[in-house]
Amino acid sequence: MQEIEQAERQARYNPAEIEPKWQARWDADPALYRAEEHDSGKPKFYCLEMLPYPSGQLHMGHVRNYAIGDALARYMWMRGYNVLHPMGWDAFGLPAENAAIKNNTPPREWTLSNITAMRKQMRRMGLSYDWAGTEVTTCLPEYYRWNQWFFLKMFERGLAYRKSSKVNWCPKCCTVLANEQVINGYCWRHEDTLVEQRELEQWFLRITKYADELLDGLDNLPGWPEKVRTMQRNWIGRSEGAEVEFSVRDAADQKIPVFTTRVDTIFGATSIQLAPEHALVRVWATQDAELARSVETMLAEQQAARESGDIGAIEKHGVATGRHAVNPFNGQTLPIWVANYILADYGTGAIMSVPAHDERDFEFAVKYSLPTKRVVAPANSGGTDDNSDDLALPYTGEDEAVLVDSGQWTGHSSLEAQDEMGRFAEEQGFGKRTTTFRLKDWGVSRQRYWGTPIPMVYCEKDGIVPVPEAQLPVLLPEKIEITQEGGSPLAKLPGFVDTTCPKCGGPARRETDTMDTFVDSSWYFYRYTDAHNANAPFDSAKANYWFPIDQYIGGVEHAILHLIYSRFWTKVMRDLGLIANGEPAERLFTQGMVIKDGAKMSKSKGNVVSPDDMIARYGADATRMYALFAAPPDRDLEWQEEGVAGISRFLARVYRLVMKFAPAVRSVKTGAHGDEIARAAFAAQTPAGAALLRTLHQTIAKISEDFSGRWHFNTCIAAIMILVNEMAAAEPKMESGAIATITIAETVCTLVLLLAPFAPFMAAELWVEIGEEGALLRQPWPVADAELARESEIEVPVQVNGKLVIVVKLAAGADEEAMKSAVLADERVAARITGKTVLKTIVVKGKLVNLVVK
RNA sequence: GCCGGGAUGGCGGAACUGGCAGACGCAGCGGACUCAAAAUCCGCCGAUCGCAAGGUCAUGGGGGUUCGAUUCCCCCUCCCGGCACCA
DSSP states (O other), rough: HHHHHHHHHHHOOOOHHHHHHHHHHHHOOOGGGOOOOOOOOSOOEEEEEOOOOSSSSSHHHHHHHHHHHHHHHHHHHHTEEEEEOOOEEEEOOOHHHHHHHHHHOOOHHHHHHHHHHHHHHHHHTTOOOOOOHHEEESSSSSHHHHHHHHHHHHHHHTSEEEEEEEEETTTTEEEEEEEEEETTTTTTOTOBOEEEEEEEEEEEEEEGGGGHHHHHGGGGOOSOHHHHHHHHHHHEEEEEEEEEEEEEHHHTTTTEEEEEEGGGGGGOOOOOEEOOOOOOHHHHHHHHHHHHHHHHHHHHHHHHHHTTTOOGGGGOEEEEEEEEOTTTTTTOEEEEEEEEOOOOTTTTEEEOOGGGGGGHHHHHHHHOOOOOOOOEEEEEGOOOOOOOOOOOOOOOOOTTTTEESSSGGSSBBHHHHHHHHHHHHHHHHHHHEEESSSOOOEEEEOSSSSBOOOOOEEEEETTTEOOOGGGGOOOOOOOOOSSOSSSSSGGOOOHEEEEEOOOOSSHHHHHOOEHHHHHTTTTHHHHGGTOSSSSSSSSHHHHHHHHSSEEEEEGGTTTTTTHHHHHHHHHHHHTTTTTSOSBBOOEEEOOOOEETTTTEOOOGGGOOOOOOHHHHHHHHHHHHHHHHEEEEEEETTEEOOHHHHHHHHHHHHHHHHHHHHHHHHHHTTTTTTTTHHHHHHHHHHOOHHHHHHHEEEEEEEEHHHHIIIIHHHHHHHHHHHHHHHHHHHHGGGEEEEEEEEHHEEEEEEHHHHHTTTTSSHHHHHHHHHOOOOGGGGGSSSOOOOOOHHHHSSSEEEEEETEEEEEEEEEEEOOOHHHHHHHHHHOOHHHHHHTTTTTEEEETTTEEEEEEOOO
C-alpha cells in the first residue's frame, strides 16, 4: 500500500520542481542553445521576436509571441541549423518618466530593475535566448551612442534636417508625436487624449526620399502578410499625376500650383480651391477683413472638430475670394475659393475643382451653384457626346473613357491624355508630371528626458553644428528632476546645455530634445549580431551573415510604425555601405491578439491574466503549450483557464506514460532507434505495434511539415495527443517481447523529441529519465519514414447520388477497378441500387466511390 | 466609402490541392475505483424523428458550377482590424 503511494508520488508530474531545475541548468550552460560560430558550415537561421518595452511584467501577448518564436527556434536547432535567437529591451520611453514622477525613482533605475524582473520571467518561461551573448538594452550608452552616430551620418547626407512646421503635440506626453503615432487624431499611448497641432522647429528624417523604394519593395516581400503590405501601401499613399501652375489674374507674381491625378479633366475645371492655411489665403486675408473672418471661422471649426474627434463629419463649405485664376490649358478664367476640405499638407494645398468628374467637387459645386462642365464620356459613347445626354454626374471615368470638348485632346482616351497633357505642360513650362505621397518625413524630436540625446550643437556664429563623432556618446545626464510641466527637461540643466562650438570653440548650446524611441527599435536587430562591439554599431560581415532575418514574429500593431521605420533604416544603412541587403526581414509573421471576455487583454480593461499565476498553477510548459494549442497563431486567441488545466492534465498523462516505459526504453540499446535492424523488426510487427508506428511517423510528418510554413501548432499538438492516446491504448494489446519493447522505446523516444519545441522543460526532464544523454536541442529532429507512415488499409466512403451510404475497407493499393467491384459486391450498396440504373460511377483512387443512379 | 481578415456544435477549434463535416481539447452527462472526495480510468456528447435498425436536417443567408461544395463563382447580412475629404 505504502509502496504504491510511493510509486505514484514518484510518477506525479510536478512542474514546480522540474522547471526551475532545468532553468538553473540552462542558465548555467547557455552553450546548450547558443549560436554556433559563423563558419560552422550549418545553414543559418535568424529567428526573432519583437523586442518588448520593459514595463516590468510580461503579459499574455508576450507569452504567445515568445511561445511561437521559441518553438520555431528550438525546432530549427534540432534540424541542425545555426540559429540566432536573441532578446533585448526597448528601454527608452515615456512610462519610465511617468514612473519617475509618481514614485520618485530615476528612470534608469526603474527601467533596469524592470528588465531584471522580466528577464527572470522569460527564463522561467524556458525561452531559449542567449542572454550573455546577444542581449541589447537600448537605454545604455553603449547602444544609444550608435543612434547618435547614425544621426550624424544622416545629417551629413541631408537625411536628417531641421525645419519648422505644424507638428502633433500630445498634451499628456508633453511632447511631439510622429504622424505614425497619431491614431484617428488621438495619441497612440493615450487613447482618450486628442493630439494638438503646434508650430515648432523640429528634427526630421527624410523617409520620403525612400518612399518609392519602400513602396515598390513591398512587392518583393512575399513572406510578409498581405495585410501588413497593404497597410504600408496605404500609408505611403503614392499618387501619380501632374502639377499644373494656374496664374492669378491681375497679379503676375502670384501662381497657384495644383496637384491632380486627373489632368485629363482640366478642361472641365470650373474653380480653384485653396486650403484655409494656404500662403496666398494668408496674404489676401490681410487685405480683406471679411475673407479673414471666414477663414478664421473655418480653422476654428476644424480645431473644434479635431477636439471632438470627428474631423470627417464636417460639412464641406467654402468662401469665394473674389480673385480669379487662369487655366493655362485654355486660358479660361476660374474663380478662386477657399474650402475647408482642402488639405494644406497634401499635394500643394490647392486643387482644381472639376465637378463633372469628381464626387467631392460635384457636391461642392451643387451647394454653391458653380458650373459643371463635362469633358469625359464613357468609351462606348463614341466620343461624340455633346453634354446633353443624361449620364449621371459626377462621372469619375475609367482609363478607356474618351475626352470631349478638350481642345486638341478631344477624342483621346483618359489614360493617353493624362500622359500627353502632362508632357504638354512640361513643354510649355507651366507644369510637370509628378508623384505625390501621403507619407511625410519622420519627425524624431521629442521634448522629453528619457531618450537618446540628439548630437547637435547651436552656435551663434556657426549655426547648427554636429557633435564630432569622436565626442560620442553625448551622454544623457543621470541626475535630473523630472516634472510634469513639459518642455525638454534637459533644457533646464546648464551643465548639459552649455557647451562649446566644435567648429569655432566659442560658447554654444546643445540640442535638448531627445530622439523618438522608434529610432532605437529601427536597427536593434542588427546590433544583436554583434551586441558588444565598441567600435561600430555592428560588424558588417556578421550582419551580412545573419541578415535578412529569416523569421520575424510580432504584433500587427507595428505595421506602419516600427515595420516601416526599420525598413527605411535598413535602406539607409545599405546606402552607408554597412550592409548588403535593403530589407531587414525575409518573412514576417503577425500573431493574433489574446482575448479575454470578448476584449483584448489589457490592464485598462481589467481582464489581464498573469503569466506568473499560470506558471505557479500549471507550469510554464502548460502555459506556453496552451498559447499554441488554443488557436492557430495568426488568429486571435480566446483565453480560457480551463484550457490550460486541460493541457496540464495532458502533460501529466505524458509524464506518467513515459515514466512507466522509461525502464523498458533504457533497456533498449541506444542507437537502435530508426536504424535498419529496428526497421526489419518492425516488419514483423503485431497489428497493434504496426499501427502505433504508423501513427508515430504520421505525427512526425505532420509536425515537420507544419514547422516549414503553415504553423498550425494547434493541430500539431492535437496530433501529439492522438499519438499519446494511441500509445496508451496500444501498449496492453502488444505482445511482450523484443519487438514490442523496441517499438515502445522508439515511440517514447520520438515523442519526447516531438515535445521539445512545445514543452521544453518536460521534454528535457524525460529525455534524461529515459536514459538519453546530451542536450535535447542538439538531438536531430526525427525523420518521418514514408514507408512506415503508409496506411495498409483505407476506408473508402461510398456515395449514391452524392450521399454517403457506407464506408468500405479496402487494401491501400486498390486500383479503380478493384474499388469499383468491391463496392458493387457489397450488399448494402446493392440494396440501395436495386431496381435503378447506374448512370455513372465515379471512382477517385484512394478516396471514394460515388454511384449516380436513377 | 476603400482595403484586409472572419462567421463551422454549449465553447476554443479541425477538415491543407472540391471527396466520410465536427479531429483534438474544454465544458457537460453516465459509469468504474473510493466509506467519501480529489485524482485517475472507461463510455456518451450537432439538431431532429424513431424502442431500434435507420431516416431527415445542418458549416451566417440566397443563388450557381459539379457525380459531389465548409472548400470554387456571383449576390447579400453581420463581426473584427486598417485607411479615410489624399484631389
